Amino acid sequence: MSAAERNSPDKLSIVVFSGDFDRIHYALVMAAAAIASNTPVTLFFTMWAGRVLEKALPDGQPAWTRLKCSDGRAAKWVDDGFKAKGVGRFEELLEACVALGVTFMVCEMGLKALGMDPDSLRPDVPVAKGGVVTFLADASKTGGMLFI
DSSP, rough: OOHHHHHHOOOOOEEEEEOOOHHHHHHHHHHHHHHHHOOOOEEEOOOGGGGBBBBOOOTTTOOOGGGGOOOSOBHHHHHHHHHHHTOOHHHHHHHHHHHOEEEEEEEHHHHHHHTTTTTGOOOTTTTTEHHHHHHHHSTTTTTTEEEE
């Protein structure tokens, strides 16, 4: 066993709170990298970050396209730029996380606070509904926890 393996957390639990597209995108990058390295991951979406899990808009665009980045740029414009640079796009990362078995949770309190209907979530992402207690019970005592 290498030093990195001995010092790595046995699980990664990520609270995704920010509504900034670039921060949520990077939470998916972290989750995909961890799960690809055989580290189980739970993504806990709450408050504004929960908007990325909503069903598509009436025009068929993913709901996350309404978001802005932390510097004010439009999410769709930034995501298109990622494609041009060979960086994983949002939908690619989301699909990879689902396929690799990342656990997705959404905070019921966050849904209520934003007036979101729990039935308005994307059908292609298996999302467990729960609260902070559910998320903390899922976390590992020897795992890593991030707040984004």
